[in-house]
Amino acid sequence: xxxxxxxxVGFVDVAVLEWLAVAITDTTHxxxxxxxEVVDPSDTFHPARQQYNSTQILSKIVGLQDGDNTKxxxxxxxxxxxxxxxxxxxxxxxxxxxxxxSLHRLKQPFYGLPEDNxxxxxxxxxxxIHELGxxxxxxxxxxxxxxxxxxxxxxxxxxxxxxxxSECAAIFNKSL
Amino acid sequence: xxxDQQFTTAEPMKCIWMTAGVVQYKLxxxxxxxxxxxxxxxxxxxxxxxxxxxxLTNEQKCRIDESLFYHLKHIWMRVEEExxxxxxxxxxGQRLIGRIYSAHLPDAxxxxxxxxxxxxxxFGEVSMxxxxxxxxxxxxxxxxxFPSLINSSPYDKGWIFILEPKDLLQSLKSLYYGKKAKEWFxxxxxxxxxxxxxxxxxxxxxxxxxxxFRDDFGSFVNAEIINKFLCxxxxxxxxxxxxxxR
Numbered sequence: 001x002x003x004x005x006x007x008x009v010g011f012v013d014v015a016v017l018e019w020l021a022v023a024i025t026d027t028t029h030x031x032x033x034x035x036x037e038v039v040d041p042s043d044t045f046h047p048a049r050q051q052y053n054s055t056q057i058l059s060k061i062v063g064l065q066d067g068d069n070t071k072x073x074x075x076x077x078x079x080x081x082x083x084x085x086x087x088x089x090x091x092x093x094x095x096x097x098x099x100x101x102s103l104h105r106l107k108q109p110f111y112g113l114p115e116d117n118x119x120x121x122x123x124x125x126x127x128x129i130h131e132l133g134x135x136x137x138x139x140x141x142x143x144x145x146x147x148x149x150x151x152x153x154x155x156x157x158x159x160x161x162x163x164x165x166s167e168c169a170a171i172f173n174k175s176l
Numbered sequence: 177x178x179x180d181q182q183f184t185t186a187e188p189m190k191c192i193w194m195t196a197g198v199v200q201y202k203l204x205x206x207x208x209x210x211x212x213x214x215x216x217x218x219x220x221x222x223x224x225x226x227x228x229x230x231x232l233t234n235e236q237k238c239r240i241d242e243s244l245f246y247h248l249k250h251i252w253m254r255v256e257e258e259x260x261x262x263x264x265x266x267x268x269g270q271r272l273i274g275r276i277y278s279a280h281l282p283d284a285x286x287x288x289x290x291x292x293x294x295x296x297x298x299f300g301e302v303s304m305x306x307x308x309x310x311x312x313x314x315x316x317x318x319x320x321x322f323p324s325l326i327n328s329s330p331y332d333k334g335w336i337f338i339l340e341p342k343d344l345l346q347s348l349k350s351l352y353y354g355k356k357a358k359e360w361f362x363x364x365x366x367x368x369x370x371x372x373x374x375x376x377x378x379x380x381x382x383x384x385x386x387x388x389f390r391d392d393f394g395s396f397v398n399a400e401i402i403n404k405f406l407c408x409x410x411x412x413x414x415x416x417x418x419x420x421x422r
Contacts, residue, residue: 059378082384084372084396089386093379105386108197116197127385134383140366144208150366151385158195159208 002069002176004032004132007061009039009076009100015117016103016124017075023125024073027162028132030176039064041078054080054091054100061098071135073128074100089151090127092134095175099131105154123154126162133168136175141168193219238268238389240361241331245351248360249305249406252331253351259344263307264335265295268364269406270327273297274394279323281315281337288312288339291410295326299399305408308347310339364405365389371404372396 004024006017017034024032044056061074080088080102089106092099106123108116129147141148144156146165151157164172191202192210198219210216244252250269254262270276278296286292288306295302315337319325326334341347352360372393373382 054384055376055379055382058382059376062379081387082373084369084390084393085384085387086390087387088384091382091384094381094383096380098379111196113196113198119197130385140383152388153386155192155196155210158192 002030002071003067004028004030004071004073005066006032006034007037007039007064007072007074008035009057009061009074010041010078011038012075012077012103016121019121020075020124020128023121023162024128024132027125027129028172035064035072037064039074041076046081049081051079051081051087052076054082054088054102057100058091058093058098061100062093062096066097068097070097071132072098073132074098075124075128076100076102077104078102079104089157090131092131094134094139095137096135099135101127101131106157111154119158122162123157126157126160129162129164133164133172136172138164138168138171141165191215238266238271238361238365239331240267240358242354242358244331244357245348245353246357246360247305247307247351249408250364251305251307253307255344255348256338259341260313260338261308261310261341261344262335262338265304265326265330267330268361270330270334271389271394272368272397272402272405273302274327274397276323276326279319279326279336281319282306282312284312284314286312289411290408293336295323297402299402302402302407303410304406306339308339308341308351309343310341310347312337313340314338368393368397368401368405371401 006021008017021032021034039057039060041052041057044053046053057074057076057080061072064072066072080091080100082088082091087105090099090101101124103124104110106127107120108114126147133148138148140150143149143165144159145161146168147160147163148168149160151160189204189208191199191204193199194202202215206213241252244254246252246266250266252264252266256262273295274297276295276297280294282292288308288310290305291303292306293304295304316335319336328334
């Protein structure tokens with residue numbers, strides 16, 4: 001049976017990690033724990049972009065030792081990017097064991113709005129499930145309310161649910 | 177699924193600004209077509225910081241003019257007076273090519289065919305589609321001196337030529353328009369995105385959520401990618417010889 005391990009990338013609010021551990025188990029019915037060691041993202045920083053290279057962080061997470069049946073989900077507070085895109089909310093290995101999400105653009109103050117922790121938690125959960133879905137071979141879904149729908153903006157994350165549509169759920173369950 | 181996230185047609189659709197906590201109560205009247213929603217525009221103008229972030233991403237999006245017709249090789253067409261058609265390269269195409277060094281256009285009276293005009297770019301030359309069958313009525317002479325107008329003003333000053341179509345109605349049937357054009361554009365962007373994501377040997381194939389293409393995404397492409405999206409095979413010279421007849 002698969003299990004999920006959350007990996008803090010740099011400093012991450014422990015409340016977010018603990019909430020995610022519970023929420024991911026609720027949604028996926030897979031056990032989820034928080035790893036003690038922290039992945040240091042500092043050498044993936046790109047000074048010109050003032051962002052951190054998501055694929056390089058993923059590479060560090062891939063290098064962590066854990067059982068074959070463990071999916072490793074990095075949780076970063078810093079802003080992530082890949083070279084061709086302005087930013088990424090998250091990135092995952094397709095059908096493999098590692099993924100990473102960033103909280104940076106999920107927070108309301110990034111958009112000039114007052115802090116809203118409940119909304120932040122909901123967005124974190126959606127992004128976590130989305131990236132974990134990729135590690136279970138799920139691709140992007142055309143249904144705008146499926147958690148596997150691609151989002152280029154925060155509004156699109158708010159639009160989608162925290163769960164898989166029936167087709168994505170079937171693929172997910174089959175890969176367990 | 178939580179109760180508040182149940183989404184059926186029987187339930188009202190919450191405005192994204194309500195979900196985001198910006199307004200207390202507002203239902204969506206546009207089936208989440210925010211681009212055409214006046215309320216969405218008004219809210220974005222109200223929050224200067226958000227507006228700045230929004231403008232940034234809009235600039236980095238490929239723009240599409242939904243009032244135009246599109247050929248699948250990224251040629252736009254506008255039907256004008258007396259059924260003549262103005263032709264140009266769309267924003268996706270010009271961004272993909274990057275800096276345009278020269279444009280070789282067909283002269284007035286020439287018959288339109290695949291490869292009837294060409295663009296020279298940083299990696300070489302690409303033969304472009306003429307969009308639809310017909311005769312060239314006028315070419316944009318400014319492009320001979322200022323080819324980068326295609327980059328700076330793809331839907332306006334950077335037009336390529338005006339043609340008199342052979343069978344306008346028939347030709348329009350095979351083109352994308354309106355919502356279909358928008359969906360096709362999004363598909364093309366996704367296709368390009370998957371081509372451009374660098375494969376890291378340690379990590380393998382990855383998928384991402386979020387982000388837009390950087391404004392300079394053309395600097396990540398190569399001749400092969402440009403040709404895949406834009407290039408058309410040039411037919412035998414005999415079948416498209418300079419012709420005034422149809």
